[in-house]
Amino acid sequence: GDRWSYPKQGSAATYVWQPFVISGTSVSMPKYQEAWQINLSTGIASALENKGIVLKNTDKQIQYKGNWKHTDSESKSDEKEASFSIKFNGRQTTLYSFSGPENGYAKVVLADENGRNILTNTIDMYSKFSIEGPVFRSPILKKGNYILTVYNTEERPNWSDKKKTNYGSTGNYISVSQISIEGGSK
Numbered sequence: 001g002d003r004w005s006y007p008k009q010g011s012a013a014t015y016v017w018q019p020f021v022i023s024g025t026s027v028s029m030p031k032y033q034e035a036w037q038i039n040l041s042t043g044i045a046s047a048l049e050n051k052g053i054v055l056k057n058t059d060k061q062i063q064y065k066g067n068w069k070h071t072d073s074e075s076k077s078d079e080k081e082a083s084f085s086i087k088f089n090g091r092q093t094t095l096y097s098f099s100g101p102e103n104g105y106a107k108v109v110l111a112d113e114n115g116r117n118i119l120t121n122t123i124d125m126y127s128k129f130s131i132e133g134p135v136f137r138s139p140i141l142k143k144g145n146y147i148l149t150v151y152n153t154e155e156r157p158n159w160s161d162k163k164k165t166n167y168g169s170t171g172n173y174i175s176v177s178q179i180s181i182e183g184g185s186k
Contacts, residue, residue: 008105008122008157019045034133052090052182062086062179066152073132074098076175080154084176087113090184091143095136095150095176099127102171104156108136113145126157126169132177143183150174 001016019036021028035048055061057075066082068075075084076098095108103125110118123136138148156169 008124008155052092052180053184055086055179055181057176057178059179061088062176074175074177076173077152078102078104078154078172078174080152080172082174083149083151085147085149086179087145087147088179088181088184089143089145090141090181092140092182093138093146093148094134094180094182095123095148096133096178096180097125097135097175098130098132098177099125099135099175100130100173101126101128101169102173103127103175104169104172105153106135106174107151107153109149109151110138111147111149113147115147118146122153124157125174148179150176 001018018029018033019038021030033045033047036045037048038045056072058070058072062075062084063086064075064077064082064084066077066079068077068082068084093110097103106123106125108119108121108123110120112118118141119138121136125135136150152172152174154172156172158166158168160166
């Protein structure tokens with residue numbers, strides 16, 4: 001399936017891949033998997049285990065700029081250009097967030113230790129219902145030192161139908177609940 005992200009369909013829309021169970025002429029999806037893997041020998045899907053270091057939103061290594069609201073489970077901001085960043089050593093990082101009806105777009109920048117951008121991406125943190133899960137996973141990198149920075153764009157997904165009824169986000173929040181680092185150290 002796909003997740004539409006109007007008006008940033010080209011830069012923030014993502015796909016949803018889920019394991020199906022086929023039995024005779026029946027196809028089902030017994031359980032939604034936020035992240036999963038498939039054993040290529042057996043064809044069996046299982047939950048993806050995080051084997052890395054997990055930093056909660058309150059970890060002192062996450063550097064916040066701007067006005068942020070912090071709880072034990074989430075840090076969020078709706079201020080334009082509010083950001084957070086973390087320097088890490090590893091091969092891959094994953095950003096977890098609370099997506100919800102008041103959330104908007106975030107800009108993710110991954111740079112090497114010299115500050116050269118490796119990738120820039122727009123991510124959509126809007127969801128009709130509040131849910132916590134991964135919103136960005138970097139490609140597998142050469143083991144090294146990197147900087148992950150996430151900015152609030154103060155933009156939100158909104159659209160209307162032919163009757164001019166408005167839909168989408170009611171705010172511009174971005175959020176972080178945790179960051180995982182695989183193949184390295186903090």
